[in-house]
Amino acid sequence: LVVASERADPKLVDLLLKAGADPNARSAMGETSLDWALKFGNPAIIARLREAGAQTGDPYVPPVLHRPQSTPTPEQAIRKSLPLLQRSSTEFLKQSGCVGCHHQPITARAVQAAKSAGIAIDEGIASDQHKAIRLEWASLLEELRQGIEIGGATDRLTQSMLGLRAYDPRPDAVTDTVGAEIASAQLSDGRWHFGGVSRAPINESEIGRTAQALRVLQLYALPGRKAEFEERIARARAWLLASVPLNTDDYTMRLLGLYWSGAEQRRVREAASQLIGLQREDGGWAGNRFLESDAYSTAEALVALHETGAAPAGSAVDRRGAGFLLNTQNEDGSWYVRSRAVKFQPYFQSGFPFDHDQWISASATAWAVMALAPSVTHAGATAQNR
Numbered sequence: 001l002v003v004a005s006e007r008a009d010p011k012l013v014d015l016l017l018k019a020g021a022d023p024n025a026r027s028a029m030g031e032t033s034l035d036w037a038l039k040f041g042n043p044a045i046i047a048r049l050r051e052a053g054a055q056t057g058d059p060y061v062p063p064v065l066h067r068p069q070s071t072p073t074p075e076q077a078i079r080k081s082l083p084l085l086q087r088s089s090t091e092f093l094k095q096s097g098c099v100g101c102h103h104q105p106i107t108a109r110a111v112q113a114a115k116s117a118g119i120a121i122d123e124g125i126a127s128d129q130h131k132a133i134r135l136e137w138a139s140l141l142e143e144l145r146q147g148i149e150i151g152g153a154t155d156r157l158t159q160s161m162l163g164l165r166a167y168d169p170r171p172d173a174v175t176d177t178v179g180a181e182i183a184s185a186q187l188s189d190g191r192w193h194f195g196g197v198s199r200a201p202i203n204e205s206e207i208g209r210t211a212q213a214l215r216v217l218q219l220y221a222l223p224g225r226k227a228e229f230e231e232r233i234a235r236a237r238a239w240l241l242a243s244v245p246l247n248t249d250d251y252t253m254r255l256l257g258l259y260w261s262g263a264e265q266r267r268v269r270e271a272a273s274q275l276i277g278l279q280r281e282d283g284g285w286a287g288n289r290f291l292e293s294d295a296y297s298t299a300e301a302l303v304a305l306h307e308t309g310a311a312p313a314g315s316a317v318d319r320r321g322a323g324f325l326l327n328t329q330n331e332d333g334s335w336y337v338r339s340r341a342v343k344f345q346p347y348f349q350s351g352f353p354f355d356h357d358q359w360i361s362a363s364a365t366a367w368a369v370m371a372l373a374p375s376v377t378h379a380g381a382t383a384q385n386r
Contacts, residue, residue, distance in 0.1 A: 003045055004036040004342050005198040006205070006247050006288055010044040023054035029343060030058045039340045040200075041290030062338070063354055066331045074375035077326055078114050080333030081369050084352065085110055086125040088362055091351030093129075099136045101155060101202050102359040103350065104129050105163025110369035112166035117376040130167040133160050138174050144181045154185050154192050155203045158212040161220060171220050179220040182213050183232055190235030191243075199341040201249040201287055201296065202363060208249055210236050211257025218260060237261035247288040248297040251275045252304045259308045272310030275301055276317055283320035284328075287340070295335035296360060298324050299367035306374050313374035314382070322375050325368050337364040 002012055017023065024032050034054040037045045072080065085107045092103040099105065108129060111121050137144070137160060157178050164175065187193055192209045201208075214236040221229040240258055245251040255271040278285055278301070284293025285301045302321045305311035311318050329335055332353065339357045352358040352365075 003033050003040070003042075003049075004340075006040060006200050006249075006340075007198075008037070008040060008042060008045055010042070010048055013045055013048050017048065017052050023049050023052045026057055027343075032057045035060070039338065041288065043290065060338075063336060063357070065336055067329070068331050071326050072329060074322060074326065074372040074379070075117075075119065077329050077333075078117070078119055078369050078372055078376065080329070080331075081365050082111065082114055082119070082121060082333075084333045085362065085366055085369070086122050086129075088351040089129055090125060091349075092362075093132050095348045095350060099133050099156070099160055099163075100359070101159040102363040104133055105159040106363050106366040108133070108163035108166040110366035113370040113373035117373040118380065119373075119376065126167065130164070133163050133167075134174055136160070137178055141173065141177050144177050147181070147184060154182060154209060154213060157182055158209070158216050161216045162212065165219055169219070175220040176222055179216060179222060179229075180225075182216055183225075183229065186213070186232055186236070190232075190237070190239035192236075201247070201300075201340070202360070203341075205247075205250050205253065207240065207243050207245060207257070208253035210240060210243075211253040211260065214257060215260050233261050237263055241267060245274070248275075248278055248285050248301060249287070251278060252297075252300050255308060255310075256304050268308060269310070272305060272308055275305065276311060279317060279320065283322075283324035285321075293324060294337045294364065295325060295328060295368050296337045296364035299335075299364060299371035302371035303367060306371070313378035318375070322372060325372060329368070333365070334361060335364045335368050337361050 002008060002016060023034070026032055032054060034046070034049045035057050037049055038056070038060070089103045089107040092100055111126055115121050137157070161175060161178055185192055190210070191206050192213045194204070194206045194209060198204050214233045217229045217233055237258065240254055240261070241263060243254060245254050251271070251274055255268070255275050258268050258271050280286065280293045282293050283298075285297040286293050287297050298321055302311070302318060305317060306313060325335070334353055336354055337357065337360045339360045341360065343356065347356065350358055350362070352362045354361045
């Protein structure tokens with residue numbers, strides 16, 4: 001786990017190697033420390049491991065990607081992706097019995113974005129997914145009220161509440177209870193803490209966790225605790241202003257957190273400029289500075305730039321980013337992203353392609369739908385004005 005993180009430290013790798021750690025120890029999946037270092041791309045860590053005699057385990061074989069013969073329009077791309085996302089979310093719930101951050105909540109937001117752009121969705125599946133998200137937490141209300149620890153609760157709660165919001169913005173007993181539980185997990189310095197296993201990029205960053213948690217407090221503020229929640233959001237904003245982003249997810253979520261929390265426009269513009277500055281020549285964004293552009297990072301960045309108004313649909317930044325997404329979609333509507341998350345959950349097929357890379361790829365596909373939806377609306381408005 002020392003190298004399986006965006007925040008891996010070469011000094012810690014040196015310390016373990018000097019203490020006699022075996023650089024070629026293998027996981028149950030047959031992966032070595034060098035395999036994991038290569039996933040994150042840090043050249044200093046890779047060099048240290050190779051100097052210590054580290055070898056790769058089972059070789060990484062990227063999937064064969066089937067691209068369409070012609071580049072789709074944003075609307076065509078979304079129409080291909082939506083059925084796959086909705087089916088996969090249903091299958092994931094059937095196989096796992098739980099709501100996963102990388103499936104139902106993020107798909108809910110993609111479905112809402114597509115619907116807002118005038119694209120038809122499967123309303124029956126959407127209704128079932130809405131019920132599934134709500135019922136999972138409704139069944140745990142007593143534990144939440146008593147503050148009983150629920151594994152990965154803050155991440156799962158914030159993602160679920162943002163998914164519920166996409167389906168139905170009205171508060172109820174579930175959102176009230178979850179809002180109170182998220183508030184109780186805030187630290188005195190204003191952040192929400194990262195702990196446990198790193199699962200980049202979805203469950204990796206305190207910046208992302210803090211931004212999304214404060215957003216839930218905003219959307220589901222308890223009327224009787226309005227002043228308290230506002231103070232909590234102010235503390236979170238102050239912490240975000242002082243935070244130092246490390247990777248694209250950090251820059252993206254910091255921008256959104258500052259925008260949502262009402263930071264000075266100057267600081268929001270600075271954060272947006274920093275994120276725009278990370279855009280690559282190919283139009284995409286990468287997970288970190290060592291990796292190639294990918295759909296998850298690109299789409300997430302575009303969504304943030306759209307929402308904050310820093311790069312609206314039709315702008316040069318948006319056109320380049322959307323172009324990267326449209327040129328990398330697969331024939332079946334999916335986008336492929338290689339997983340960088342430690343595999344601590346039992347593996348199963350969730351109805352999405354790419355085997356062990358399927359969950360991050362499903363999330364990337366949902367983000368891509370959200371990123372392309374404004375282009376559909378923009379194209380419609382432009383056509384009407386001609």
